[in-house]
Amino acid sequence: MISKFIRTALPLVVLAGCATPQTRVRAALIDAGLSRPMASCMAQRMVDRLSLGQLQKLSRLSGISTAQIGQLTIGEMLRRTKALGDPQILTVVTTAGLGCAIAS
Numbered sequence: 001m002i003s004k005f006i007r008t009a010l011p012l013v014v015l016a017g018c019a020t021p022q023t024r025v026r027a028a029l030i031d032a033g034l035s036r037p038m039a040s041c042m043a044q045r046m047v048d049r050l051s052l053g054q055l056q057k058l059s060r061l062s063g064i065s066t067a068q069i070g071q072l073t074i075g076e077m078l079r080r081t082k083a084l085g086d087p088q089i090l091t092v093v094t095t096a097g098l099g100c101a102i103a104s
Contacts, residue, residue, distance in 0.1 A: 022047045025055055032061035032080070033072030041100035042093070049092045057084050058093075074101055 029039035
């Protein structure tokens with residue numbers, strides 16, 4: 001029984017460890033309510049401009065209901081980001097959000 005669990009869980013743990021920071025940021029933005037295309041665009045623009053600690057702070061934005069995923073506006077995203085209390089995160093998220101909104 002335990003060996004079956006290990007055979008099943010081990011690949012998942014290995015895959016989770018292989019996730020890039022960009023993948024993690026994109027997932028956190030989607031969990032926070034951004035649409036997949038917007039989250040992908042913003043993650044690509046943000047990942048090299050924020051420290052690991054700052055990226056971890058962004059993960060605090062998740063937690064809204066799945067009924068709202070994809071419905072979060074950029075304005076609401078910026079309000080939530082501002083609440084994190086880190087001016088650099090706010091600047092990077094703002095420029096990434098505006099750049100992605102213009103590009104789409």
